[in-house]
Amino acid sequence: MTRYRVAVHIVPRRGLLDPQGKAVADALHTLGFSAVTDVHVGRHIVIESDAADAAAAEASVRAMCDKLLANPVTEDYEIASVRTAEGA
Amino acid sequence: MTRYRVAVHIVPRRGLLDPQGKAVADALHTLGFSAVTDVHVGRHIVIESDAADAAAAEASVRAMCDKLLANPVTEDYEIASVRTAEGA
Amino acid sequence: MTAVSRPGDPVITPALVAEHGLTPDEYERLINMLGRTPTFTELGVVSALWSEHCSYKHSRPVLKTLPTTAPWVLQGPGENAGVISIGDGLAVAFKIESHNHPSAVEPYQGAATGVGGILRDVFTMGARPIAMLNSLRFGSLDTPRVRYLVGGVVKGIGDYGNCMGVPTVAGDVMFDAAYEGNPLVNAMCVGILREDELIRAKAEGVGNTIMAVGARTGRDGIHGASFASEDLSHENDAKRPRVQVGDPFTEKLLLEATLELIASGDCVAIQDMGAAGLTSSSAEMAERGDVGIVIDTSKVPARETGMTPYEILLSESQERMLVVVKKGREQTVRDILTKWDLHAAVIGEVIAEPVYRVVEGDRVVAEFPGTRLVTDCPQYHPEARESEAIIALRARDVHAIAERPEEADPFWTLQQLLSSPTIASKRWIYRQYDSTVRTNTVIGPGGGDAAVLRIRGTTKALAVKTDCNGRYVYLDPRVGGQIAVAEAARNVACVGARPRAVTNCLNFGNPKRPDIFFQFREAVGGMGDACRALDTPVTGGNVSLYNESPLGAVYPTPTIGMVGVIDNVAHITRLRFTEVGDAIVLLGEPTNELGASEYLSWIHGVVAGAPPACNLTQERALIDALLESIAAGHVRSAHDCSEGGLAVALAECAMADTDAMMGAEVNLTPWAALPLRALLFGEAQGRVVISTANADAVIAVAKRFGVPATRIGTVQPATSGLCITIGTRTVSAPLAPLADAFHEAIPRAMRRAPAETVSSAVAAGATN
Amino acid sequence: MKVGVVRFPGSNCDEDAVLAVVEQLHEEAVLLWHKDHDLQGSDLIILPGGFSYGDYLRSGAIARFSPIMQEVVAHAKRGGPVIGICNGFQIACEAGLLPGALLRNDSLQFRSMQVTIRVEQTNSCLTRAATKGQLLTMPIAHGDGRYTADDATIARLEGEGRVVFRYVDATGEAVSAANPNGSLHNIAGVANDAGNVVGLMPHPERAVDALLGSADGRVLMESMLVAAHA
């Protein structure tokens, strides 16, 4: 078993209203970042987990997303990275 | 000018109590994901912005983080990726 | 002019018509109305307007039987909200609405947007929202899915109301397997306004401008209204993208902007774009004003590119309003909206020609003749027949059910009942709701039988509460409908208020089933009986049908939202005992009734028997007597007997407030002849437990009104616990285990649910 | 005295603060618009509760960039009294007027309830009329109230007596059961080094009328008077 660190991005589904993203975009404009055209705010979840190999680690995190971490009605997720945890 | 999509991770500073991470870890254990050893929950912000080149896009998002997106008292940030936005 | 298809519009086929929820007969009717085949856009418009949610096609004739007038009613049913006068030039606007199906699919957003919608209904009347209530029904807390729903719904209600700065002050919650697949989420809003600032949603004045204000229109929730008019079956999984996301921050801005707009005098009418969005708001405003209307969808500010007229008309994007503005005053409106960082766009005009016309630039995409698009919908008079199974359930002799051995100790039963989630303290829920913002909350959740809000600048206060025991309605719809109103009125009277008017949310199953329509007709009949007897007219409400899951229909649940007025804040009365030595007096009398009780359901798993009888004359007398005693200053506390009966009511008076518990010594010997369980846990109606320093005076007042009144005990220090004597038998128990059962039942159940609830807790955005 | 209450988009305790000052202290109060640069001659500024900008990114994060905040910060630098209540406390922290930050409650739930707080010092502009050790009951209503700062900052606050209020139980003990949100050291309110800026999560403006359950907030409101005249 190796310890893996898997990062997941969970983002509001396209087409649904993203009030957070809108508020941040507006604030950035007010602050003078006028080149900003769009902002989306989601969650970045890092899971440390023991698994036989990277593929198994990723598969188990996908299962976690399906079951718990992402709201299937309003959110999409993607696995951002799978790394061995340093010092593990 | 090119349109870039810059992703930022904003994470609670290590050492601070992370009740969200803990709640997610507990929930995953309850669901039977017993191999999970640690969870951290942060924000994943995607900013679409026009810039002369990737370096400029990144620099401007760093400025946004310093000014607004991350709380220097409790959070750290890192630029996760800088890509040209498709279709832009 | 005639409407033409847009390039790319689907061809109208029988399958497409069916997909839009129109029956062949209804489609015929549409063709006759138009004199031609509809365009795709027209089909969309009609499918929304003729959905049950918008058209009341199955319910309207029954609703017409409800009493709706009284000298104090300023606005009855038919507007965004009902309005009553409370004197001093002030009026109260209030309404309740369901968001059951959206909440079943996505509890957090479903409940949140339900709150947002009902808030808009109230502030579009020109009223400042001052209180929110919520009436919730879930399946058993033993199921993970139910715990997930509870967590999400409560958080959704809290986050929206909290952000709006409107206190959530009262509600009611019941748990029963009947709601397993189809929870009920009803939200009520109460607002206050000056009578002369009342504004209605009636498009008037040919040439006036129609503007869309608030948030932009996106593709969310398209066809939500027809969605609300279907059974919740597995197929709904495919309909998930219909969920809408609420933005309470934008709504807060919209609230402030709207009230400023109304004060400016530049707008004629305002309506929320709620169910069926722009379609229903514009059609309803045109109809009320008996005028024509033209709308250009290309001018509606869109959140996404390439939206079709069909999508724009049917989108249920939240936090939007339709405003009719006096011609020439458009800029004032824009200025006010801009001040609040919101959009306002001219999208149409009030016209003389009696027609409902939608254009996209130069092209007419929908055109309906006449101004009665909404009421010219089909009307149905479905068959009504009571189910044989329910007749049999009602007839069952529940007294024959043997006691469980543990019941030899009545405190065992009492403790069990106090830990039934339906009876247990709802603090786990309401401590997530800001109940004190706006600094008017005199009694918040848990402190009294109803919530009480003072009215600044007067000596008055308002009392508000929601109620409905669906199990009663299930077993006897007429009596159940009566009791729902009577209990809400009693609760409001217990805090010292004269019940004044009712809003209602009728949550039923599929009306095309004769047994369901029977429930509907009878329950509404019962409500009407009670509203007449108690002088509390119905000023509005909402019908939510098709509350069914593969497991069957929910209990018929006609939720009542009651509003009462307290003339003097000095009369405000709480439920807990306060002074050692006070007499405990029971108004009303125990009976030998056990049917439909929480006792049978929770202790024996039985839902059967006839619900307790409801004598409306007695209920009226009880309220009158109680209010007179309160006004005379005789009453220190008042609490009605509802689920769990007299024993539960007494226990609640003793330990509902953990910071100030009081003991009680009670003697029920006068009713020693009754079976013990009926005496303690039977749910006989028309009863209130009060504490008083002047029992003789209270009893004298009661006698004058013909209300039975008996001194049944004395308030004791907390250390004495609860002690009940019946004839020669005395049982007693310390308060701590009772309090633990009552206060910890729901937290304990929810603690078993980290997995299911955590994602909503972690996910939600604004939380402050 | 003239009290200025800032109205940010999403503020919702702004009117409550004005009414508390006007009805209970019989002093003048004005709403200050976030887009303005004008404090309208206010002697004391209240940053009220609510959800400024929806609190969508972090509570208080966006509000601190409002034009009016430049003036509020300048007023504070001049020694003028500033009170941040609930969302106002969060804004004051984000704006650097106060140290630390307010994070999600440890329960991950919004908490609306009465709490008891203990007055820890009487040098601040919000506690001059109170007595040290005094117990006050008032409502809280927040989701992000967990006061957090690094160890050095906490040590400095404690050492310099800048912890103004602590959550305590009915007997006055700062036990963890009395802590509604997981704040370090049960901290409910802190002051800046000069004592002219105070932030707290509980709502004194909701506790000025016994009819509503507590008038314990009055002593804090009265302290504001003293401070404004000083």
Ligand SMILES: Nc1ncnc2c1ncn2[C@@H]1O[C@H](COP(=O)(O)OP(=O)(O)O)[C@@H](O)[C@H]1O
């Ligand atoms: N969903 C809710 N939201 C807010 N308050 C609630 C809710 N459910 C119940 N309460 C409050 O809890 C208390 C008890 O409610 P309930 O059991 O319905 O009382 P009763 O049996 O007297 O009608 C009341 O103060 C009520 O307003």
Ligand SMILES: [Mg+2]
């Ligand atoms: Mg009651």
